[in-house]
Amino acid sequence: MSSGLPLGSRQPRRALRMREHSMRSMEEPAATCTARLRPGQTPATSAKAGTPRSAGTRLALATRRLTAMLAIALLPGLALACAPTQGLDGALTIPQCAAASPAEDCTAGSQALFLALNAFEIPQVFTIGVQSSPWRMYDGEGRILTVDEVAAAVRAGRPESDRRVRLVGSWTSARPDGGTDTLARRLSAALDGLPVDGSDGFLWLSQDGSAIRSTRQAASIRTSGQYLVPAGEDVMMALVHGVLVDEEDQFVEQGNADGVLHAGIGHDVFLLCPERALAAFKQAAELGSAIGAYNAGLMHADAGEQGDAEVWLKRAVALGEPKAAAALDRLGGRR
DSSP states (O other), X not given: OOTTSOOOSSOTTOBSOOOTHHHHTTOOOXXXXXXXXXXXXXXXXXXXXXXXXXXXXXXXXXXXXXXXHHHHHHOHHHHHHSOOOTTOOSEEEOOOOOTTSOGGGEEEHHHHHHHHHHHOOOTTEEEEEOEEOSSOEEOTTSOEEOHHHHHHHHHHHOOTTOOEEEEESTTSSOOTTOOSXXXXXXXXXXXXXXXXXXXXXXXXXXXXXXXXXXXXXSEEEOXXXXXXXXXXXXXXXXXXXXXXXXXXXXXXXXXXXXHHHHXXXXXXXXXXXXXXXXXXXXXXXXXTOHHHHHHHHHHHHHTTOHHHHHHHHHHHHHHTOTTHHHHHHHHTOOO
């Protein structure tokens, strides 16, 4: 199996686990509020519906709302490039540790997700944990995983006793635009009709792996800083990469290609902005990321843009990406 498909160390059915170490070093302070809002929509609801807000809370929320509105006004490309959000609604405040919280009561988002994925199990179901958007999946190094690659991993690792597959990632069985070409459906087709289940929104996991749920908020409100998950709270899978979006400019200034690469994943899985993800992957490639060039090539290939796909896949080959040559061959671009 390719090194891009890391197997879980505890049980053979644990396939494609996110590698916690690849994210920990990049979970740095982020902006006060991240939101995707439709015209006229405001982040007016908290995570606990019906909870009365104090005057101080209302002031803080108003400040965050202003921050979000200014961000959208100053960065129209980001707002306009995002996928249609007709399937999303409302706002959700993400539970996070306060700055003064005892360290023992908080877990870094990447670590919480890593532990949750390794603990999560459904009897007689082959579970696959992947960071995902409605359109694509990623391995632990940030490389796009094709459906065929995931199908090959399932065939290699699934015992006969597992009669179904669970694709444990965000938006694996639904798309916010209502499209039916979901990752779960495509994987099932690649597995000759083997049933594949998924999630119909942003995926949350309990830290002990005992529970799973999804949300479909149009705006996510969070405090500034590293994503630290309070004890007993669920971890939002997409936010592990999403917090890196606000650090993208800093990563570029530092020449941190890996940081830009993972910020690009955040654009895709958290903000649902594939165009911004593509731009970040190209920027990462300019800084020397072979995976960034590879991802850009695959995204262009998926869009039917063969010429652009060849350019970026050839760059990925030159930068040393081991999967790029085979991708070029499939495209017919090695001449």
